[in-house]
Amino acid sequence: MNIGILGAGLAGLSAAYELAKRGVTVQVYERSHHVGGNVRTRQVQGYLVEEGPATIALGEGTLKALIEELGLTEALIGQQPAAYKRYLLRKGRLRSVSPRNLLFSGKILPLAARWRLLHEPWVRTSPLAEEESLAHFVSRRLGPGCLPLADAFVSGIYAGDIHRLSVQQAFPRLAEMEQRHGSLFKAVRKLPRRQPHSFAAGMQTLPVRLAAQLPLPVRLDTPVAALDHTAAGQWQLLDTDGREIAVHDHVLVTTPLHSAPRLPLGHVYPKVTYAPVTLLALGYTREAVRHPLDGFGFLVPGDEASGLLGVQFISSIFPGRAPQSKVLLGCFVGGSRQPELAALPETELVSCIHRELSGLLGISALPELAHLVRYPAAIPQYNLGYVQVQGALDTLERQLPGLHFAGNYRHGVSVPDTVAGAIHWARGLQVS
Template sequence: MSVAIIGGGISGLALAHGLHSRGTEVTLLEAGPRLGGNIQSRHREGFLTEAGPNSFVDREPAVRALAASLGIEGHIRTADPSAKRRYIYTRGKLRVVPMSPPALLKSDVLPLGAKLRMMGELFTRRAPEGDESLAAFGRRHIGPKATAVLVDAMQTGIYAGDVEALSVAAIFPKVVELERQHRSLVLGMARTQAAERKALPPGEGAPRPSGAVCSFDGGLQVLVDALAKALGPVARTGVRLVGLRREGTGWRLTVEEHGQQAELAADKVVLAVPAYVAAGLLRPLDETLATRLEGISYAPVAVVHLGFAPGSTPQPDGFGFLVPSLERRRVLGVIHASATFPWRAEGGRILYTCMVGGAKRPELVEQDEEALVKLAREELRELAGVTAEPSFTEVIRWKRGIPQYNVGHLARVAAIDEDVARLPGLYLTGNAYKGVSLIDCIRGASALADSLAR
C-alpha cells in the first residue's frame, strides 16, 4: 500500500511518521519551503519565541508517546510551578483565577451576585434539543455574568472565538456528556470523582499524565525537526498539489515542483491541510463537499512578542492573563513567556506574548507591524502596568489562524465524513474537524495511522 499525504503541518508529519515507522510506503508533500505549519520556534537576540502554538498540556500520552518514538522525550520541559497561577482582566484589574469551587467563593474574580447565581448550578435544568452555543450552555449552568467572564475567557485562550457562536458540544464534548448523565455539572464531577476513587485502590494503577503545561527545551520546533529527520526524503517541501483524480482503485496526483509538473500514483491520499485548502483541491471531485469545507471559518490572530532587557521591568508571575470580550480591550490575552518557561529568555530578560484579533476583532490583525507593536505596548501598560521600552519586538500574523467550531459544526463534520466516504481511499485530518490543539492533531494522526496500517 502506498499513501500520499498532502500537508506538512503537525498532523501530516505525525501521520507520515506513524505509517513510515510501520513500513508503509509514504510520500509527504508540503507546498511551502518548510515543514511544521504554524509551529515555528525562533531564536533571536536572547529570546526563544513561538509563532504559533506556545505549549501543550500533559493531560494524555499522545505527545509524550510521539516524542518517545523519536527519542526526544528527554527534551520535554515542564513550565515553572508559578505558571499554575493565571489571571483574568475584569472590572478594571488583573484578578487571580480560582482553581477550585471553594476558592471561587472566596475570590474577587466575580461580584457577589454572580457567585450566588453560580451556587444555583445544582438546580440547572436539562439541555434543550439541538446544538447549543457555549454562551447559552454557560448561562443555564452558572449565569450570565460568570459566563461572560470565566467561560468567555476560557474559550478565548483556546479558540479566540465568539462565545455566542461556538458549539459547546463540539468544543467541550466531555462537559456535555457530564450534563447528559447527571444534569448538574457539580453533581456529575462529584459522582465521577467518587467512582474513580472507588474503582482504583490507593497506590494502584498506571502513572497518570501530570496535567502540567509543557514544551521542549528548544521550543515546539524540536518536535518538528525530529519528525523531519526521522522521515528524511519521505517528506518533500516546495511541492504543490495541483490536481487530484481517481484512477482505478487508487489516485493520480498532479504536482508542481520548481515550475515543472509531474504525476504521482498512490493507493490512498490524505489531505492534512486547512479546510479551505482541501475545499479547493476537492471542488472538481465534489462541489457539495467543497462547500461544506469552506463553511468552516477561521479566526485571524496576530502574535506580538515584546522582549525587555534585564532589570528594565519586573518579571511577572504566573502563566499570563486573558481578557473577556465584555471588557472591550484590544488584546485577547498575554502569556508571561519568560516566567512560564524561563529558558526562553536569556540572562534575566523578560518576554511577553500578546494575542490580538480573534473572531470578535478580526480587523486588528490587518494593521501593520508598527501599529500592532504600539497596540500591544499600550494594552500591556494599561492592563498590567508595564511601562518600559521593549528591546525586542516580533509580529506574526495568521489571517486564518484558528478553526471555529461554531454551532452546527458536529453536523457539518458528520456530513463531510459521509461525503469523503464516497471517495474511496481519500481521508481528511487536521485541526479543522475534531480538535484544534497540538494533542488533538497528534492523537487524530495516530488513530488514522493505525486505521490505514490495518
C-alpha cells in the same frame, strides 16, 4: 499500498509516522519550506520565540506515548512553579483567578453571579440530542454572570465567539462531563490534571523529530494544487500548472481546507470558518516591568476595553525563553472578536499593545524585541452546525474512495487532539 499525505503540520507528520511504522509507503508533501505547519520556533535576538503554539496541555494520552516513543521525554519541560497562577482582566485590572477569589471576592464575579454559580450541582442535565452554543450551556449551568469568564477561556483556545461555538463539537469533554456526572463541579474534581509542557529547545522539536523518523524525506516547497483520479483508480497529485507530481493509492489531506487542492469535478469541500489571530512576542528588560509576572499570563473577556485576547508570561512559564535579566511576553490579538485588530499595520499594532501592557504591567521602557506573526486563518471554528461539516467530509470520503481527511478541523484544534486524531486515523486505515 502507498499513500500521499498533504501537509507537514503535526497531523500530517503524525499520521505519516504511524503509517510508516505499519510498513506503508508514505510520502508527505509540504507547500512551505519547513515542517511543523503552525508549530515553529525561532531564535530572535537571544529570545526563543514560538511563532505558533507555545504550550501543550499534556495528559496521559496518545501524544505523551508518542513523545516517549520518539525518545523526546528528556527534552520535555513542564511549566515552572512560578507560572501556576492565572490572571484575568476584569474592570481594567489584572485579578488572580482561584476558587477562593471566584467565590468569596467580588473582584471577578458580582455577588448574584457567585450565588447562582453555587447552584450548579442542582441544575437539570440537558437532553443529549440538543446542540447548544457555549454561551447557552454556560448560562444554563453556571448562570449568565459567568459568561465573561467563558468568553475569556474561549479567547485562549479558539479565539472564537461563545455565542456561535458548539459545546458538543468544540468542547465535547464539557458536554460529556455534564452527561456523565450531572454537574461540572463534581466532574472537575475527577478530571486528570494536565500541565502545560513544551520542549527545552522549543515546540518545533516535535515535528522536526517526527519528520526525521520518516523513511522518505518530506517533499518541501511542493504545494499540491489539485487531485484527480487516474484510469487505474489511483489518485493523481497535480501542481499549480496542472503537471503531475505523483500518483498514490490513497491521499490524506491535512492542509487547512481553504488551501487544500481542488477535488475532481463535481466535488467541493465544506466551508469552515477560521478566526484570524496575530501573535506579537515582546521582549523587555526585567527592570522595565514592575509586575512580578508570577503566573502563566492573563486572559481578556470581550466586555473589557482591550485590544488583547490574552498574554502569556512566556519567560515565567518555561526556562530558557529570554536572555538573563529579560522577560518575554506572548500577546494574542484579533480572533472573531476583533478581526480588524489582527490586520493592523505592524508599527501601529506594536505601539497599541505596548501602550496597553504598560498600563497593566507597569512597563517603563520600550520593548527591545517586537516579533510579529500573522495568521489570517488561525483556528477553525467548531460553530453550531459543525456536525454538518464533519458529515460532508465523511460523505466525500465515501464518494471518493482512497481520499481521507485529518487535521485540526477534523479531530479538535489543540496539539494533543490534532496528533491523537491523526494517529488514530492511521491505526484504523485498512492496509491490504
